[in-house]
Amino acid sequence: MTLREVLQLPKSITNKPVIAVPLTLGPTDKLTPFANQLQEQNPDIVEWRADYIADDFSQAVMWQQVRAGAQTELAQKKLTAMTEAKMLAEMDKAQQEFNANWPAMNAQIIKELTGSVFNTIGSFPIILTYRTKSQGGRGEMSPIAYATFIVTALRSGYHFTAVDIEYTLDSDLRDKIIATAQQVGVPVILSYHDFEQTPDVTAFIQDMAQSGVDIIKLAVMPKNEQDVQRLLDETRAATVKQPLVTMSMGELGRRSRIMGYTYGSEMTFAVLDHAVPSAPGQLTVSQLLAAWQ
Numbered sequence: 001m002t003l004r005e006v007l008q009l010p011k012s013i014t015n016k017p018v019i020a021v022p023l024t025l026g027p028t029d030k031l032t033p034f035a036n037q038l039q040e041q042n043p044d045i046v047e048w049r050a051d052y053i054a055d056d057f058s059q060a061v062m063w064q065q066v067r068a069g070a071q072t073e074l075a076q077k078k079l080t081a082m083t084e085a086k087m088l089a090e091m092d093k094a095q096q097e098f099n100a101n102w103p104a105m106n107a108q109i110i111k112e113l114t115g116s117v118f119n120t121i122g123s124f125p126i127i128l129t130y131r132t133k134s135q136g137g138r139g140e141m142s143p144i145a146y147a148t149f150i151v152t153a154l155r156s157g158y159h160f161t162a163v164d165i166e167y168t169l170d171s172d173l174r175d176k177i178i179a180t181a182q183q184v185g186v187p188v189i190l191s192y193h194d195f196e197q198t199p200d201v202t203a204f205i206q207d208m209a210q211s212g213v214d215i216i217k218l219a220v221m222p223k224n225e226q227d228v229q230r231l232l233d234e235t236r237a238a239t240v241k242q243p244l245v246t247m248s249m250g251e252l253g254r255r256s257r258i259m260g261y262t263y264g265s266e267m268t269f270a271v272l273d274h275a276v277p278s279a280p281g282q283l284t285v286s287q288l289l290a291a292w293q
């Protein structure tokens with residue numbers, strides 16, 4: 001099956017790869033300008049990089065906010081030292097209650113976050129991605145919180161076109177996400193990033209193919225032109241059954257983002273004009289289309 005078929009995207013009449021645009025907005029950014037620009041540039045799919053926003057709604061951050069609010073209130077009340085001590089002890093109890101209620105609150109927060117994305121850009125197919133710091137993203141959640149986030153978003157009632165999971169995630173958690181994705185009918189993209197070098201691409205692709213996922217994605221850093229060519233050649237030579245998405249990052253690797261499809265990479269990531277790239281070397285959609293002219 002081709003990547004377009006796996007993701008149930010319309011057939012291309014140009015034979016070009018799928019263009020994915022990352023959505024990297026944080027908690028104070030507005031979605032509407034992104035949505036408007038999206039309509040103008042009309043890529044195939046949006047990758048919601050949830051790591052740009054989800055950590056702002058983590059258990060620790062939310063409790064911090066509740067506590068700070070309560071403390072400000074206390075400070076305004078001119079309490080005796082004894083009453084204040086009593087109230088602080090009550091805060092401890094409140095924290096325990098907060099922690100006990102967190103799973104339900106977390107599920108609601110994730111549902112609302114997902115809803116805000118779908119209500120604004122839901123006419124576009126959406127990939128759900130949470131990228132950890134070690135894989136080049138912003139996410140600092142623990143592996144369990146990461147898996148909970150993904151599983152809850154998949155079960156939120158909004159239908160993602162695909163979900164991305166990191167190859168480096170603990171295999172039990174990975175299997176749990178894969179099982180959930182299969183239950184809700186969402187294809188899984190398994191991703192691996194190397195920001196230092198271009199590893200043995202063939203070996204990685206073969207190992208990643210063992211995990212029963214639907215699509216394999218590899219983003220690696222070249223040190224020289226030979227590395228870029230090796231990534232392309234090994235992509236072409238790969239014999240796995242899953243569709244592949246590969247790219248050589250950084251300035252040197254740019255041509256792999258433009259020409260990778262002629263070697264068998266079926267999706268390329270590009271940003272909307274004036275947006276900040278989500279990985280080194282990404283072109284804008286306009287630059288990509290111009291390069292294909």
Ligand SMILES: O=C1C[C@@](O)(C(=O)O)C[C@@H](O)[C@@H]1O
Nearest residue numbers: 022129191219249269278279
């Ligand atoms: O995995 C990838 C590919 C990418 O890292 C790139 O190099 O374009 C960009 C990420 O947003 C995406 O999740």
